[in-house]
Amino acid sequence: MSPKKIILRFDANVSDKPIIYRLVKDYDLVINILKANVNPSKEGTMVLEISGEKYNEGLEYLKKQGVRAQPLAEEVFRNENKCTVCGACTDICPSGALYLERPSMEVKFDSDNCIVCQACVKVCPVRAMEVRF
Amino acid sequence: MSIERTYAEINKKIQNGKAVVLTAEEVISLVREKGIAEAARQVDVVTTGTFAPMCSSGVFLNFGHSKPKIKMQRVWLNGVPAYTGIAAVDAYLGATEVPEDDPCNSNYPGEFRYGGGHVIHDLLAGKKIKLEATSYGTDCYPRRELETYITLGDINEATLFNPRNAYQNYNCAVNLGNRTIYTYMGVLKPDLGNAHYCSAGQLSPLLNDPYFLTIGMGTRIFLGGGTGYVAWHGTQHFPGIQKDNQGNNYGPAGGTLAVIGDLKQMKPEWLVGTSYLGYGATLTVGIGIPIPILNEEVMRCVSVSDRDLYAPIVDYSEAYGQRIPGNLGYVSYAELKSGKITVNGKEVPTAPLSSYPKARQIAGILKEWIQKGEFLLTEPVKLLPSYKDGIAASTLEIKGI
Numbered sequence: 422m423s424p425k426k427i428i429l430r431f432d433a434n435v436s437d438k439p440i441i442y443r444l445v446k447d448y449d450l451v452i453n454i455l456k457a458n459v460n461p462s463k464e465g466t467m468v469l470e471i472s473g474e475k476y477n478e479g480l481e482y483l484k485k486q487g488v489r490a491q492p493l494a495e496e497v498f499r500n501e502n503k504c505t506v507c508g509a510c511t512d513i514c515p516s517g518a519l520y521l522e523r524p525s526m527e528v529k530f531d532s533d534n535c536i537v538c539q540a541c542v543k544v545c546p547v548r549a550m551e552v553r554f
Numbered sequence: 555m556s557i558e559r560t561y562a563e564i565n566k567k568i569q570n571g572k573a574v575v576l577t578a579e580e581v582i583s584l585v586r587e588k589g590i591a592e593a594a595r596q597v598d599v600v601t602t603g604t605f606a607p608m609c610s611s612g613v614f615l616n617f618g619h620s621k622p623k624i625k626m627q628r629v630w631l632n633g634v635p636a637y638t639g640i641a642a643v644d645a646y647l648g649a650t651e652v653p654e655d656d657p658c659n660s661n662y663p664g665e666f667r668y669g670g671g672h673v674i675h676d677l678l679a680g681k682k683i684k685l686e687a688t689s690y691g692t693d694c695y696p697r698r699e700l701e702t703y704i705t706l707g708d709i710n711e712a713t714l715f716n717p718r719n720a721y722q723n724y725n726c727a728v729n730l731g732n733r734t735i736y737t738y739m740g741v742l743k744p745d746l747g748n749a750h751y752c753s754a755g756q757l758s759p760l761l762n763d764p765y766f767l768t769i770g771m772g773t774r775i776f777l778g779g780g781t782g783y784v785a786w787h788g789t790q791h792f793p794g795i796q797k798d799n800q801g802n803n804y805g806p807a808g809g810t811l812a813v814i815g816d817l818k819q820m821k822p823e824w825l826v827g828t829s830y831l832g833y834g835a836t837l838t839v840g841i842g843i844p845i846p847i848l849n850e851e852v853m854r855c856v857s858v859s860d861r862d863l864y865a866p867i868v869d870y871s872e873a874y875g876q877r878i879p880g881n882l883g884y885v886s887y888a889e890l891k892s893g894k895i896t897v898n899g900k901e902v903p904t905a906p907l908s909s910y911p912k913a914r915q916i917a918g919i920l921k922e923w924i925q926k927g928e929f930l931l932t933e934p935v936k937l938l939p940s941y942k943d944g945i946a947a948s949t950l951e952i953k954g955i
Contacts, residue, residue: 505605505826505838505909509740512748512905526891526910543665544741546607546828546907547838 424453424472426493427480428537433463435487444471448479455516456536468493468536495537496553499530503549510541510550556850557594561933564598564846568927573598575924577917578757578845578856585857594853599924599931602759602856603776603842603916606752606908607828609738610718610789611837612648613674613817616710617685619643620702625695626687631673633684642695646715647673649837659832663736669835672827674714677706678778679822712817714778714825718788720841722760722809723796723865726751726885726904728897731871736832740907742870746897749867749904754913755860755887759843762856764806765941766793768845770934775813776842776920779824781929782815784843787938795941796866796884804864804884809938813841824916840912842920846931860887867897877949 431440436459444450450473459465471479483490506528510519518534519541521527541550567573574597576584581600585593615636617626625642629635633653636645651670658664677683682703691698706712727739728749735742739750755761763769773784788810796804817825824840847853866881868874873881885895890904923929939945 506911507606507838507909508906509750510905512743512750512903513741521893521905523891523893526906528911543831546740546830547826548667548829 424451424470425476426455426468426470427490428493429465429467429469429483429488429490431465431467431486431488436463436465438486440483440486440488443482444479448475448482449473450475450479456538493537496532497535497537497539497542498532498551498553500549500551503547504528505547505549507546510545513540513544515540556591557847559598559846559848561846561931565930567598568924568930571925571927573924575599575601575921577914577921578602578762579914579917581853581856582756582859585853590850590854590857593857594847594850597847597853600762600845600847600856601842601917601920601924602754602757602762602845603840603913603918603920604720604754604758604908605824605840605912605916606754606838607738607830607836608716608719608721608839609650609836611674611714611716611839612646612670613677614711614713614715615645615647617643617645617704618708618710620697620700622697623695624687624689624697624700625692627689628687630686631683632668632676634668634670634673636670638687649674650834652835663832664834665831666829666833666835669827669829671825671835671837674817674825674837675822675827677712678817678820678825680705680707706818713814714782714817714820715785715812715814716839717812718790718810719813719839720759720788720811720843721753722758722764722793722806723863724752725868725874725881726865726890726895727868727870727874728882728902729871730869735871736830737870738830738833738836739870740905741831746900746902749890749895749897749902750907751865751887751890751904752907753863753865753887754908754910755863755891756858757910757913757917759841760809760811761806761858761863763843763845763852764855766809766938767852767855768848768934769811769843770937772932772935773843774929774932775844776840776916776923777813777815777820778817778840779821780815780819782813783932784811784934784938785814786812788812790947791939792945792947793938793940793943794945796864798884804866805858805862806941809940811938840916842916844920844924844929844931860891863887865890867895
């Protein structure tokens with residue numbers, strides 16, 4: 422099974438539960454945490470890349486714990502016609518999806534590493550980074 | 555005997571298809587291999603390029619006369635105001651102008667999605683632009699208002715005139731403060747979270763002619779994808795040499811150019827409307843300047859590499875805005891391009907605002923034009939002030955009235 426990207430949203434009462442541990446231990450899932458954030462009111466967001474045979478059972482477990490899981494439906498992409506290859510996004514991107522190739526100094530976008538935080542969408546001086554639903 | 559060439563001799567070779575042209579990037583390895591004297595013998599022209607936001611840009615427009623005529627007192631193009639304090643249907647649209655209803659930074663950080671630079675880009679893309687004008691009405695210009703659509707092809711003139719472009723060198727911007735700041739140097743993260751620079755370095759036009767030996771008034775250039783000319787030195791033209799407190803030399807500082815050209819023959823990919831989050835709208839301008847290798851001294855100047863060129867590191871959280879002199883040291887463009895520099899003992903990731911690949915492309919296009927004999931060099935009518943002129947920046951003091 423190819424890895425699937427999902428976004429998890431959970432409330433304060435879930436924040437202290439070891440849900441990722443259970444997904445690995447009980448459901449034998451291979452998990453790559455692309456992004457994790459718990460805000461001051463202890464509500465959390467997590468972007469995961471998951472693969473494993475018990476994927477559906479794992480999702481069922483999350484649901485029972487009160488975790489809202491949904492596939493990553495939004496995708497950030499680069500409009501190549503607009504991009505001026507300046508590089509201003511490359512130190513703003515937190516996951517290294519946007520980076521400079523050296524020594525050519527070409528700006529590269531590796532969408533596999535994109536966590537859809539959309540920081541680049543606002544920062545891009547020529548609005549070349551776009552969100553697709 | 556050392557080589558000497560005239561503009562006329564170089565142009566003759568260009569017309570005969572025999573001129574040897576290299577980009578400012580290509581010439582570096584040639585000089586390393588053969589030395590300055592031999593490289594000067596071999597090469598006739600070196601091309602440079604830069605593609606970066608340049609705020610002091612804009613276009614003079616003449617719309618032609620409506621029936622009945624109007625003496626335009628206020629003008630808007632797609633909602634962006636243009637300056638009309640000139641003749642009846644002339645206006646100057648500045649790159650950083652934004653619509654009167656733009657929330658600007660009242661919704662901090664403002665997005666500045668559309669401004670004068672974007673209108674220029676849309677004109678070049680052949681789009682229809684909404685033109686609105688109002689006036690007080692005169693006996694000879696009775697109309698008081700109009701609303702219509704124009705395209706670049708419809709109007710009489712569109713003359714790009716940029717009072718300050720092609721900065722010779724620029725600051726490397728950092729943030730020593732404890733909150734994210736939004737500047738014309740991009741988003742700067744707190745506590746030295748990142749460093750932004752904005753120069754094509756070894757490809758940059760004025761870093762390849764640091765003493766203004768060849769670039770002057772009337773120099774024909776690549777401007778916005780078409781041809782243009784150097785009109786004058788730019789505003790804030792301070793072509794000094796950077797020195798640290800110990801008197802060490804860090805190369806050229808802040809020369810600038812005023813450039814002019816017919817917008818109608820330029821291309822939208824080389825004049826791009828640009829927005830800086832929390833700062834404003836502007837225009838990204840593509841400029842390429844040919845440097846005639848008149849002698850060995852000119853060849854020595856164009857042979858500089860990123861390792862020889864330095865930017866001052868400046869704190870934009872306080873020092874810049876408060877006009878506090880000094881800087882946090884100098885850093886070479888080679889270090890800046892490596893992706894990290896060290897500031898105050900801390901490793902800081904870097905990112906450029908000036909597109910090096912596009913600068914390389916511009917230098918390549920200009921090289922091709924010259925090789926094909928389509929682009930001849932012009933001898934400046936007047937050279938521009940250099941470090942020898944000792945120009946110092948004036949400041950604006952707030953005086954009581």
